[in-house]
Amino acid sequence: MSVNFSVFLFWVFFSGLHVSLGADNGGVAALELWCVAKNNAEDQAIQQSLDWACGQGGADCGPIQQGGPCYDPKDLPKTASFAFNDYYAKNGRTDDACDFSNTAALTSLNPSYGNCRFPSSSTVKNGNISDTTGIGPDHSADLSGTDPIAHTWFWSVFIVHIMFLFTWLIEVH
Numbered sequence: 001m002s003v004n005f006s007v008f009l010f011w012v013f014f015s016g017l018h019v020s021l022g023a024d025n026g027g028v029a030a031l032e033l034w035c036v037a038k039n040n041a042e043d044q045a046i047q048q049s050l051d052w053a054c055g056q057g058g059a060d061c062g063p064i065q066q067g068g069p070c071y072d073p074k075d076l077p078k079t080a081s082f083a084f085n086d087y088y089a090k091n092g093r094t095d096d097a098c099d100f101s102n103t104a105a106l107t108s109l110n111p112s113y114g115n116c117r118f119p120s121s122s123t124v125k126n127g128n129i130s131d132t133t134g135i136g137p138d139h140s141a142d143l144s145g146t147d148p149i150a151h152t153w154f155w156s157v158f159i160v161h162i163m164f165l166f167t168w169l170i171e172v173h
Contacts, residue, residue, distance in 0.1 A: 035088035035098035049100035070116035
């Protein structure tokens, strides 16, 4: 087997290992979560939970008011999900903060739609929850997600350059 092929295999193995282990987040898979209304919950129960979340619960329900980007009078679960998720985000992102009398549940599927952008929720790493910057109901962009991508590319390019240097040194000597 030639030295170039050996170096190539070495590079493929370690660059793949770097990505598969999630090297950018400590080797732990990250998962964003949102609190949404259950699709099998009764509309009356969802409405009661929505009323509580927007009232006593203190959720930001402006985006689900008429004219707001998340206003959809024909889909109560979709409307309530925005308020539930806002309450969940403001109250520690715990299981209890996403119960709403058993009308809500956590999901890893982003419930954003159209111009309605749900704020990014938490990231779970080994059972510990940490905050992430999110996007709100406007068109602002969350650029914090570019860092892990750039970091992965940096290490991949760095490893490739080291491999080329290693190959050159072997061939010269």
